[in-house]
Amino acid sequence: MGLFNLGGSAEIANEKEAFFAVIFACMAADGEIAPEEEINLINLLASRPTFRKFDLRDAMKKIQRILKETKSLEALLDKAVEKIPAEIRPTVYTNAVDFVLADGTVAAEEEAVIAMLKSKMSISDDLSKKIIEVVILKNKA
Numbered sequence: 369m370g371l372f373n374l375g376g377s378a379e380i381a382n383e384k385e386a387f388f389a390v391i392f393a394c395m396a397a398d399g400e401i402a403p404e405e406e407i408n409l410i411n412l413l414a415s416r417p418t419f420r421k422f423d424l425r426d427a428m429k430k431i432q433r434i435l436k437e438t439k440s441l442e443a444l445l446d447k448a449v450e451k452i453p454a455e456i457r458p459t460v461y462t463n464a465v466d467f468v469l470a471d472g473t474v475a476a477e478e479e480a481v482i483a484m485l486k487s488k489m490s491i492s493d494d495l496s497k498k499i500i501e502v503v504i505l506k507n508k509a
Contacts, residue, residue, distance in 0.1 A: 378433045379447070384422055385430065386451035387460055390485065392431045393441045393448070394467045398475035408470045412463065442484055449488045457489040462499050469507055 380386050391412070395405045413419040435444050452460055464485055468478045486496050 378430050378437065380431075380434065380451050383451055383453065383456070384418060385427060386448040387463075388422075388427045389431050389434070389444055389448035390452070390460055390464050391467055392428070392435075393444050394464045394478065394481055394485075396435075397441060397468070397478040397481040399477070402471040404470040404472075405467055408467055441481055445481070445484055445488055449485075452489070454490075458491060458495060458499070461485060461489055461491050461496070462503065465499055465503050466506070469503055472507075 380389055391409060395401045395409070410424075413422055413424065431444070434447060435441070438444055438447065449457075465482060468474055468482055474482075485491075491499075
């Protein structure tokens with residue numbers, strides 16, 4: 369710990385923060401956060417009872433601090449995935465895919481993050497393909 373780093377290292381505390389960290393990694397993958405991604409994030413959090421009292425600003429600061437400490441999106445994903453129970457990993461993966469597709473295009477960096485996430489969450493090729501197909505259909509409207 370550095371002399372002025374009085375708070376120690378930041379850790380992802382729970383499933384909510386882990387979910388947020390995964391979505392943040394997807395949003396930040398291409399180096400910019402599209403307005404559609406911000407809107408989707410706000411809508412997602414607002415629509416889930418679990419996130420009603422979730423402090424988005426605090427979470428953003430914490431995840432940015434973890435990213436700065438770990439120096440990579442992959443390390444951030446490692447920390448996040450370990451906090452996500454196996455039974456909800458497909459749900460988190462689906463939301464991540466939805467965020468990546470929110471702006472209508474998939475940058476190579478975004479695809480790389482989704483591939484990492486798929487592997488780290490042990491999402492099968494078949495399930496991943498189904499999820500991507502459904503999200504593409506959903507976003508056509």
